[in-house]
Amino acid sequence: MRIKVKIAENNRPFEIHYVDAEAESTVDTFLNGLVMKKLIHVNGMNNFTCSGYKKSELRIQKLEELFSAGSKIKLTSPAATLTLTLKGGAEEQVHHWLFDYSEFIRMTHYYYDTTVKENIAPDTVFFIQHNYDKVLARYSNRHLDFYYMDNHFEALTDGRLPTPNMKIHFKSREELSKDELKWMRSISFPDKLPKNPVLAGKEIKSQQDIDEATVLLHRIITIIGRFGRAGEPLKKSETDYPSYVQVGEASTIGYVSLKQLQKLN
Structure with a gap:
C-alpha cells in the first residue's frame, strides 16, 4: 500500500512524504522504517498514540487493520x-503529486540559496553531460530552461529561443x-521567497x-558553487559555456567551447 505521511514536528515546518509499505506490516515496523529513512526521530517513536487504541495495542496493530475504519489516521506524540x-486506485497512484518530491524541493531551496549570493548574468548558458545525455540550460533570474542538445543546439547557438x-x-x-498553491501544499510548505518550483514543458510521468x-x-548548483569557491566569476559568453562533464565516475567542471560542442553534436 502507498501511504501519504504528513509529519508535523515541534519547531519545524511540516513535511510530506510518500511511503510504500506492506499491508500486513505492524505500526511498529512502519515507524521503524520512517526512522531508518530519517523522517522521524528515534527518541519519540515509542510515544505515539492513536484514538481508539492503547499504546501497547497500537504498536502491534497491522496497517491494513488500522486503515479498516477509514483512509486517514492520525498518530500523535508530545x-x-x-x-x-x-x-488507493491505479488512477490516483499515477497522479503526479503522489510522487516523492522531497529531494527536488530540497534542491530548489538549495538552488535559490546558492544563486541569490552570486551575480549570474541573465541568459548564461550552462552545459551538462551525464548518463550519455547532453543538456544545455539557460539561466534567468526566476526560471531555468533546459534543452536536450541533440534537438536544439543550432537554434540556441545562433540566437534563437526554441521551446525548452x-x-x-x-x-x-x-x-x-x-492550482499551483494547492499542488505545492500537497508536497511541501509553500515558501514566501521565490523557492517554490513549478515545472513546465515536461509531463511528469514517473x-x-x-x-x-x-x-x-x-x-547547475555544483558549477556555480565551484566557481564561487574559486573566486572566479561566471562569465556569459557566446563561445564558452560553464560546464559539468561526467565520463564514467569522473567529472570535470570548467568551460566547454562552442567548437567542442559542435564536435560533440
Whole structure:
C-alpha cells in the first residue's frame, strides 16, 4: 500500500512524504522504517498514540487493520503528529503529486540559496553531460530552461529561443496560482521567497522524471558553487559555456567551447 505521511514536528515546518509499505506490516515496523529513512526521530517513536487504541495495542496493530475504519489516521506524540493517508486506485497512484518530491524541493531551496549570493548574468548558458545525455540550460533570474542538445543546439547557438524541453519556474507563495498553491501544499510548505518550483514543458510521468530534474538542478548548483569557491566569476559568453562533464565516475567542471560542442553534436 502507498501511504501519504504528513509529519508535523515541534519547531519545524511540516513535511510530506510518500511511503510504500506492506499491508500486513505492524505500526511498529512502519515507524521503524520512517526512522531508518530519517523522517522521524528515534527518541519519540515509542510515544505515539492513536484514538481508539492503547499504546501497547497500537504498536502491534497491522496497517491494513488500522486503515479498516477509514483512509486517514492520525498518530500523535508530545514531539510530533503524523497524519497517514492511504492512497488507493491505479488512477490516483499515477497522479503526479503522489510522487516523492522531497529531494527536488530540497534542491530548489538549495538552488535559490546558492544563486541569490552570486551575480549570474541573465541568459548564461550552462552545459551538462551525464548518463550519455547532453543538456544545455539557460539561466534567468526566476526560471531555468533546459534543452536536450541533440534537438536544439543550432537554434540556441545562433540566437534563437526554441521551446525548452523542460522549464523550472521559481515563484514566491504570492506568485503561485490557485492550482499551483494547492499542488505545492500537497508536497511541501509553500515558501514566501521565490523557492517554490513549478515545472513546465515536461509531463511528469514517473519518479524518474522528477529525479532527472533534481539531478540537473544539482549539476547547475555544483558549477556555480565551484566557481564561487574559486573566486572566479561566471562569465556569459557566446563561445564558452560553464560546464559539468561526467565520463564514467569522473567529472570535470570548467568551460566547454562552442567548437567542442559542435564536435560533440
